[in-house]
Amino acid sequence: MITEFVAAFRTAFYQYFSSIYFYPFVVVVCMMLTLRTGSGLQKRILVYIPVCIFAITLCNPIYWKLAGVTADYTYSRSYWLIPFFLVIACSLASYISGLNIRKVTVLLMIFTVACVVWGGNVRNLYVNKNAHTAENIYKLPQDVVDIADAVIGNSDGNIRMLAPNEINMYIRQYDARIGLVYHAWNEEVTFEEKSFVLNGESRLATFKGLTEEMNRDRADIYYMVAVQPYADWNYIVLKNSQYEAEEITDSGLSIIYKNGNYTVFVKSNSILESGL
Amino acid sequence: MTLILFIAILITIPYVCGCAFKCFLRDMGIDVIHTYTVGFVFMWLLFSVIQVPLVLKDAPITVIAIIYPVLMVLFIVLAVAKSGIKRFRHELIRHLGFEKQGILIYAMMAAIFIAIIAQIYVAAGIQENGVYNNEYTIARAVQICSDGTLGRRVNAFTGADISGISFDTVMSSQAVFIAMISYIFRQPPLVASNLYIPVIIIPMIYMSYYMVSMVLFHNKNNRYIFLIVIAMLSLYSNYSLHPAESIWNLLFINCWNPNVIACHILIPLGTYYALTAINSEFRWDRAAVQLRDEKSDKLYRSVIKNRRIFLCKRTYLVMTAAALCFTTAYGIIMGTILYACIFMYYYVSNYGGVDINIKRYAAVIMPAVIYLVLLIITSAVSHTAGSISGFWQDYTTCYKEIFSNDFKNNMYLLIFISAVMYQYLKKESSGKAACVYIPMLVFGIGVINPLIYMLFRLFAPSYCKVIFWILPINAIIAYTVVDMINAVCNTDTNRNINIAGVCLITVISIISFMPRYGYNFAWEGAAAPDKISDETRQICDIIDNDGQDKNVIALNELCSQIRLCDTGIKLYYYTDNQYACNDDKDMYAYLNQDEPYLQGIVQNAKREGYNYIIFRKGILDPNWSSVQYHIWPAGSTENYDVYSIGYF
Incomplete structure (x- = not known):
């Protein structure tokens, strides 16, 4: 148990700081500064109580066990209770306020410029490795919006879609009229899971089976068609690289929308005879 | 715009x-x-x-x-x-x-x-x-x-x-x-x-x-x-x-994200309120202590003012804690830990100095406590019955079934209620506590309590329908009958007639109201003292005579008896799908539905190495079974066919 706890502690630490290890170092330094120069209340709020919380929660194997009961992330997010930024900000503010106005102004300017140049550079903000400019006001991938519009425009109201993870996890945030056979974050499927025989091989119509097939480099179209009577989908979205044109002809699917990345198919009436 | x-x-x-x-x-x-x-x-x-x-x-x-x-x-x-x-x-x-x-x-x-x-x-x-x-x-x-x-x-x-x-x-x-x-x-x-x-x-x-x-x-x-x-x-x-x-x-x-509201707005605000409440409480207490030694308007006003500030801050803090409960489960857990740490820290660090009266802050923790209790109850309910409404439906159905199975066709419940009423109305009854108050408490707290029902559903579902056994129904009726007889016997006038009357009513009650043979229960006479039916014995004999390993897939109604008859038999699953082979829950459904899913049954049976399947009579044509599914008839009883699986 102790080994697991130590591993969990380490993982939580890595998750929270994401290899920015000078943060905890800075916090410890600021805490020591507060202990040396801060008021009694500052010491209590920024040092003693956070240390107590750290000891009671993150360093406590019993808490780790209990937190695991509520949710996977509860333990690692207990770091949110430690006021890292407040400690740093309070120390800096205390230090800065001891200087005269001119020095304060210069220091703030340098600090702001450093932040902007090094971290918060406006141009860098939109093209850096962590974030990019939103493609639309919905903050969804544009492909999702286009696919959803195409499907809504084509349907008579009843939509059950089978789509790769990068589409299905967003599309219902754009329009809730689009029903999904499965969702990447929700390990449930909206039909009774079954096993069936396809080309003499036993296959499974389950969340796992569907996820694997829908997210492969090359999708097995015949499997998707064979699953149709159980999953009851009427629209399917595939990456352009996931299928060959002749497979589509054989399977009796019709294309309703295609862009540079994805193709949306609708189930045609002949589908029941095609693959089963 | x-x-x-x-x-x-x-x-x-x-x-x-x-x-x-x-x-x-x-x-x-x-x-x-x-x-x-x-x-x-x-x-x-x-x-x-x-x-x-x-x-x-x-x-x-x-x-x-x-x-x-x-x-x-x-x-x-x-x-x-x-x-x-x-x-x-x-x-x-x-x-x-x-x-x-x-x-x-x-x-x-x-x-x-x-x-x-x-x-x-x-x-x-x-x-x-x-x-x-x-x-x-x-x-x-x-x-x-x-x-x-x-x-x-x-x-x-x-x-x-x-x-x-x-x-x-x-x-x-x-x-x-x-x-x-x-x-x-x-x-x-x-x-x-x-x-x-x-x-x-x-x-x-x-x-x-x-x-x-x-x-x-x-x-x-x-x-x-x-x-x-x-x-x-x-x-x-x-x-x-x-x-x-x-x-x-x-x-x-x-x-x-609700965690943002919880962690960036409500928890910092709560921290502020907690700290200021503690601060004002200290000032209030200090002023109150000084006021005892030195009476002055200034100190009196200080007591009043700081008490007012404390109460206001505490109200804001409770409001913030309650708002946390409605924001995110994570927030309420984190908020409660934080507030508890703050109060405990101040309590411990000021121990021996100015006291922090921890009871005054109980209200702050109450929203979290209520939230957690409700969460535990609803989680348990959801775990047992899928949803709250599903739980209530189960609960009411269970008690309806108890009534219709055990009390609808007899006067048992009525007699019990009459006995309790008699004890309650009787003056100077020595059995009032045992026959009225305690059973009523047991009934209210134990029998019809949804929480108790939920616990049984969670840990021992089969006992849900017998919760009422805890009520000493027979004992209370018997006590009341004896009490009535005593009362009648102690009456001076027409003593013998009264005794005869009570006996007559008791006999009529037993004959008229108690469950009659074959009316309420589907009983039948046991063939032998071990109470195993002849048909079960015949099935076991068929399997025994066939000579293969006794790995058997039996219908649900046979499972409970077949191993009592022959302990050498190994079952694919026991009744109600318990202890299924390799956790294969499908077989129970495949076999016990009106039209068994024969292909699935045979496939699973072969995969797990089972040799015999027992179907209801007529489900399969014995002449075609070997052709269709590669299983052969091993024998037959009045209601069942036993098939042997071929591994050729």
């Missing part, structure tokens, strides 16, 4: 509500930002509370869009009526006056405003690379807007119908709030969440941290420097360093 209207409402209404709230509380000393935050928390709490019944009742979204503003207006009107228009107007404008400040303060205020605007712009305009930035809250808000109702039982991720709605979904009001904003301002939910919500949340975050800085710093300059440093740190951290699990990261990417 809509956004400007929204901002105008956002600026004014929480402040007016805060003024109304402080009028009720008679806490007139708080400044503009404090009043605004009080108003915001109150509005959030009010919204969160009223959405609960509406979600449970699946009310249309129009209802909450009307009820919520109406309740706000009513609250303000009540506050105006209570304090008077003049007083209320005075409170509104009292702290709004312009106070001339130094140039540095203006510069820093401007910097903070710019930081807020920049952060709103960033929160609305960027999205994270490679991380799925929208999740359940938004999906549910979109679902609500699409349906036009608040609590339709739908899985927001897939759109599939579900039987119930989970406890934390009901308690977490954020999705409904986004849907309401979207509905009122006629914006798509994603626009409401990515643009309108940051406009609410980000300024509020700075106000909360400003409140915290009021505790940390007495100097106004320091507070502004503190806020600027926070803004810079968050910007620097997020776009340069990007700590993935940081709450600050969440603030920028998913501002609408």
Whole structure:
């Protein structure tokens, strides 16, 4: 148990700081500064109580066990209770306020410029490795919006879609009229899971089976068609690289929308005879 | 234009509500930002509370869009009526006056405003690379807007119908709030969440941290420097360093996430209220102690003033803790830990000095305690019956079945109730406690208590229908009969006639009212003392004579007897699908349905190495079974056919 706890502690630490290890170092330094120069209340709020919380929660194997009961992330997010930024900000503010106005102004300017140049550079903000400019006001991938519009425009109201993870996890945030056979974050499927025989091989119509097939480099179209009577989908979205044109002809699917990345198919009436 | 209207409402209404709230509380000393935050928390709490019944009742979204503003207006009107228009107007404008400040303060205020605007712009305009930035809250808000109702039982991720709605979904009001904003301002939910919500949340975050800085710093300059440093740190951290699990990261990417409100607004505010409440309590106690030694008006006023401050801060703190309960389960856990740590720290660190009266803060923990108790109950209920409504349905069905199985066709219950009534009405009855009060308590607390039923459902479901066995029905009836006989025997007049009458009534009761043979129960005579039927023996003999390993797949009704007859038999599953072979739950359903799924049964049986299958007679034509499924008839009884599986 102790080994697991130590591993969990380490993982939580890595998750929270994401290899920015000078943060905890800075916090410890600021805490020591507060202990040396801060008021009694500052010491209590920024040092003693956070240390107590750290000891009671993150360093406590019993808490780790209990937190695991509520949710996977509860333990690692207990770091949110430690006021890292407040400690740093309070120390800096205390230090800065001891200087005269001119020095304060210069220091703030340098600090702001450093932040902007090094971290918060406006141009860098939109093209850096962590974030990019939103493609639309919905903050969804544009492909999702286009696919959803195409499907809504084509349907008579009843939509059950089978789509790769990068589409299905967003599309219902754009329009809730689009029903999904499965969702990447929700390990449930909206039909009774079954096993069936396809080309003499036993296959499974389950969340796992569907996820694997829908997210492969090359999708097995015949499997998707064979699953149709159980999953009851009427629209399917595939990456352009996931299928060959002749497979589509054989399977009796019709294309309703295609862009540079994805193709949306609708189930045609002949589908029941095609693959089963 | 809509956004400007929204901002105008956002600026004014929480402040007016805060003024109304402080009028009720008679806490007139708080400044503009404090009043605004009080108003915001109150509005959030009010919204969160009223959405609960509406979600449970699946009310249309129009209802909450009307009820919520109406309740706000009513609250303000009540506050105006209570304090008077003049007083209320005075409170509104009292702290709004312009106070001339130094140039540095203006510069820093401007910097903070710019930081807020920049952060709103960033929160609305960027999205994270490679991380799925929208999740359940938004999906549910979109679902609500699409349906036009608040609590339709739908899985927001897939759109599939579900039987119930989970406890934390009901308690977490954020999705409904986004849907309401979207509905009122006629914006798509994603626009409401990515643009309108940051406009609410980000300024509020700075106000909360400003409140915290009021505790940390007495100097106004320091507070502004503190806020600027926070803004810079968050910007620097997020776009340069990007700590993935940081709450600050969440603030920028998913501002609408309820954890942001919980961790950035409510918990800091709660911390401020907790610290100021403790501080005022200390002052109150010190003044009270001094007042005992030295009577003076100043000390008396200090006691009154600090007590009033303490009560106000505690009220704000309880309100904040309650608001946390309706925001996110994570928030209430973290908030409770934080407050508990603060109180315990002060309690321990001041031990022996100025006492912190921990009981005075019990109210702060109460919302979390109530939340956790409800969470545990509903989790257990959901675990046992799928949903709350499913649980109640199970509960009522169970008691209906108890009544119809055990009491409907006889007078047993009536006799029991009559006996209890007799004991209750009888003067000077020595058996009142044993026959009336204790059984009634047992009945109320044990038999019909939904919690007890839930525990049985959870840990021992088969005992649910026999909970009433705890009532000593026979003993009470017998005691009452003896009591009646005694009473009659002790009567001087016509003693023998009375005894004869009681005996006659007892005999008639037994004959008339008790369950009669073959009327209530499907009993039949046992063939032998071991009570195993002849047909079961025949089946076991067939299997025994066939000579293969006795690995058997039997119908449910045979499972309970077949191993009593021959312990050498190995069953694929026991009754009701318990102890299934390799946890294969399918076989039970395949075999016991009206038309067994023969292919599935044979496939699974062969895979697991089972040799015999017992079907109801006539399910399969013995002449064709070998051709169709490669199984051969091994023998037959009056009601069942036994087939042997071929492995050729």
